[in-house]
Amino acid sequence: MPKKKYAIGVDLGGTSIKIGLVDEKGKIAEKVSIDSLANDGPKAVVSQIKKGIKQLLKKDGHKILGIGVGSPGTIRIKKGTVEDPPNFPGWGKIHLGNLIKKEFKVEVFVENDANAAAIGELIYGAGRKYENFIMITLGTGVGGGIIINKKIYRGEVGGAGELGHVTIDAEGVPCKCGSFGCVEAYIGSNYLIERVKTELQRVKKSILLELCGNNLDKLNPQIIHEAAERGDQFAGSVIIDTGKRLGYGLSNAVNIMDIATIIIGGGVAGFGELLFTSVEETLKSRVMKPFQSRVVVIPAKLKNEAGIKGASALVFYKS
Amino acid sequence: MPKKKYAIGVDLGGTSIKIGLVDEKGKIAEKVSIDSLANDGPKAVVSQIKKGIKQLLKKDGHKILGIGVGSPGTIRIKKGTVEDPPNFPGWGKIHLGNLIKKEFKVEVFVENDANAAAIGELIYGAGRKYENFIMITLGTGVGGGIIINKKIYRGEVGGAGELGHVTIDAEGVPCKCGSFGCVEAYIGSNYLIERVKTELQRVKKSILLELCGNNLDKLNPQIIHEAAERGDQFAGSVIIDTGKRLGYGLSNAVNIMDIATIIIGGGVAGFGELLFTSVEETLKSRVMKPFQSRVVVIPAKLKNEAGIKGASALVFYKS
Numbered sequence: 001m002p003k004k005k006y007a008i009g010v011d012l013g014g015t016s017i018k019i020g021l022v023d024e025k026g027k028i029a030e031k032v033s034i035d036s037l038a039n040d041g042p043k044a045v046v047s048q049i050k051k052g053i054k055q056l057l058k059k060d061g062h063k064i065l066g067i068g069v070g071s072p073g074t075i076r077i078k079k080g081t082v083e084d085p086p087n088f089p090g091w092g093k094i095h096l097g098n099l100i101k102k103e104f105k106v107e108v109f110v111e112n113d114a115n116a117a118a119i120g121e122l123i124y125g126a127g128r129k130y131e132n133f134i135m136i137t138l139g140t141g142v143g144g145g146i147i148i149n150k151k152i153y154r155g156e157v158g159g160a161g162e163l164g165h166v167t168i169d170a171e172g173v174p175c176k177c178g179s180f181g182c183v184e185a186y187i188g189s190n191y192l193i194e195r196v197k198t199e200l201q202r203v204k205k206s207i208l209l210e211l212c213g214n215n216l217d218k219l220n221p222q223i224i225h226e227a228a229e230r231g232d233q234f235a236g237s238v239i240i241d242t243g244k245r246l247g248y249g250l251s252n253a254v255n256i257m258d259i260a261t262i263i264i265g266g267g268v269a270g271f272g273e274l275l276f277t278s279v280e281e282t283l284k285s286r287v288m289k290p291f292q293s294r295v296v297v298i299p300a301k302l303k304n305e306a307g308i309k310g311a312s313a314l315v316f317y318k319s
Numbered sequence: 320m321p322k323k324k325y326a327i328g329v330d331l332g333g334t335s336i337k338i339g340l341v342d343e344k345g346k347i348a349e350k351v352s353i354d355s356l357a358n359d360g361p362k363a364v365v366s367q368i369k370k371g372i373k374q375l376l377k378k379d380g381h382k383i384l385g386i387g388v389g390s391p392g393t394i395r396i397k398k399g400t401v402e403d404p405p406n407f408p409g410w411g412k413i414h415l416g417n418l419i420k421k422e423f424k425v426e427v428f429v430e431n432d433a434n435a436a437a438i439g440e441l442i443y444g445a446g447r448k449y450e451n452f453i454m455i456t457l458g459t460g461v462g463g464g465i466i467i468n469k470k471i472y473r474g475e476v477g478g479a480g481e482l483g484h485v486t487i488d489a490e491g492v493p494c495k496c497g498s499f500g501c502v503e504a505y506i507g508s509n510y511l512i513e514r515v516k517t518e519l520q521r522v523k524k525s526i527l528l529e530l531c532g533n534n535l536d537k538l539n540p541q542i543i544h545e546a547a548e549r550g551d552q553f554a555g556s557v558i559i560d561t562g563k564r565l566g567y568g569l570s571n572a573v574n575i576m577d578i579a580t581i582i583i584g585g586g587v588a589g590f591g592e593l594l595f596t597s598v599e600e601t602l603k604s605r606v607m608k609p610f611q612s613r614v615v616v617i618p619a620k621l622k623n624e625a626g627i628k629g630a631s632a633l634v635f636y637k638s
Contacts, residue, residue: 074607074608074609083609084608084609131475132474132475144575146575154577155451155576155577155578156450156451156577156578156579156613157577157609157610157613158577159577159607159609159610160575160576160577161575161577162574162575162577162607163574163575165574165607166571166574166575167487167567167570167571167605168486168488168489169487169488169489169490169500170487170488170564170567171488177607177608178604178605178608179570179604179605179606180605245489248486248489251486251498252485252486252571252575253575255481255482255484255485256463256465256479256480256481256482256485256571256572256575256576257474257479257575257576258473258474258475258476258477258478258479258480258481259474259475260475285497285498286486286497286498286499287498288393288478288481288484288496289393289402289403289496289497290393290402290403290476290478291476291478294475294476
């Protein structure tokens with residue numbers, strides 16, 4: 001019987017690094033999670049990545065085919081560099097691919113995290129039956145990946161798909177990217193939570209405060225979803241509004257790309273049905289007429305493991 | 320000496336149809352212009368197209384390789400159909416390719432007019448030295464064409480590149496496409512002229528009225544440009560504002576596509592330097608950091624003949 005083939009998938013996040021040993025079918029055999037130490041600068045982060053991979057390799061004796069890394073920031077695919085990832089202070093441009101390759105002597109593929117998630121959905125998840133789709137990941141940041149003819153579309157320097165930084169109100173709120181009115185500046189989870197906190201002060205009736213144990217610092221998307229599920233009108237309106245604003249941004253992407261299948265993943269996607277319906281209705285009412293009937297909005301399948309699986313897919317598929 | 324090869328290029332507009340006999344190098348040997356009779360419905364329009372082509376063929380005895388048509392609306396390339404072109408009442412979906420082919424028994428290529436303009440610039444114009452660019456045409460409508468790896472990008476059904484219908488203020492002014500705050504709803508020439516007329520009522524000092532011979536119904540982009548050239552502050556601010564709004568929309572396209580070369584054509588592009596500088600400055604201040612230094616905004620080269628040349632290019636290049 002031929003031995004199973006494994007790859008390492010690294011999901012680099014601002015808070016933690018999740019690393020998994022993944023087989024060709026996308027099954028995670030082992031995984032570890034380790035602090036990313038983003039505030040300590042790139043050296044510390046790279047050292048944490050190496051440490052995590054070593055932990056995993058020690059646990060398991062398998063020989064690996066390669067290492068895939070999904071990272072925030074702009075990635076130059078051929079060079080394996082990572083540029084200015086948001087939430088990673090003092091980063092600049094780092095040759096992440098080379099640094100990892102030096103240590104482990106296997107092929108290393110570095111890809112933007114949202115692109116890696118899109119590749120993961122394409123190969124193992126909700127995107128398997130589609131030729132083209134737009135993947136959007138809703139978390140602290142709002143990221144995007146574009147699949148054209150079953151391949152990731154990277155653009156000129158690997159920066160394509162910045163769907164979180166599509167403006168929906170060009171003279172609107174400032175976004176930390178330097179522009180104004182970006183989708184992320186409204187529905188990125190930190191911005192969203194801050195806005196909800198402010199609005200709660202004028203809303204009389206909501207069980208949100210109660211669900212937070214009277215401590216609004218504990219407010220998160222899960223709690224908003226729970227409140228909405230329990231019939232809280234304010235929480236429901238927050239979710240519908242989130243869907244609307246995401247729909248505004250996505251309608252721009254659909255009108256530009258003529259791709260009408262949207263896959264939504266990431267924490268805020270946990271808002272569920274209410275969110276998806278709001279996005280779909282907004283999109284259908286706003287995209288150009290010939291696209292309207294083709295609009296499909298579906299949830300990502302890989303959930304929490306999307307990052308690891310997408311990153312490992314880079315090794316197997318080299319797409 | 321081998322005979323020169325010719326194609327017919329048809330530029331279908333809401334007011335007139337321009338048709339040219341074009342050689343392989345993009346030189347127009349003969350051309351005619353004929354009313355489009357758009358208000359009389361699709362039959363009348365198709366009959367005008369045929370009439371125009373016949374006029375041209377009568378003038379000139381050349382055998383033609385094929386006919387290319389640049390048309391507004393959504394085009395299904397393979398079927399040669401034209402769907403719901405704006406400013407063509409009662410249209411629906413017409414098999415324009417077949418109708419023309421039946422008459423002239425040569426290959427017929429139908430393409431969205433902005434895409435045809437982009438192909439024209441790629442092959443004969445300002446896009447020749449670029450692998451990737453975004454073409455934007457500024458007229459009554461605001462159209463777009465996207466070139467990736469020297470080929471037109473059409474999307475799933477041939478509708479990609481609707482850059483005029485990118486929203487820059489999702490809760491802004493209504494656009495006739497059914498959405499709100501679209502770029503076209505601010506800078507499409509009709510909308511633009513109406514806005515200028517309204518604003519002129521509160522502006523005390525402007526030579527615009529004088530340049531129109533005291534008849535604001537004569538106001539057009541050329542007159543606004545002339546006023547600005549003569550130092551009229553209000554006219555200048557209109558042009559700068561147009562560039563800003565276009566820049567807002569284009570920054571969305573750049574962040575989604577990671578393509579940073581922009582070619583601008585069409586009547587409103589006649590606003591000149593002031594417009595181009597405003598677009599470029601807006602773009603550089605708003606696109607994601609790794610794209611900023613790569614932003615290039617240049618005028619189209621083919622000018623008035625872009626439509627005919629782009630359409631004829633479809634025959635020679637079949638791209």
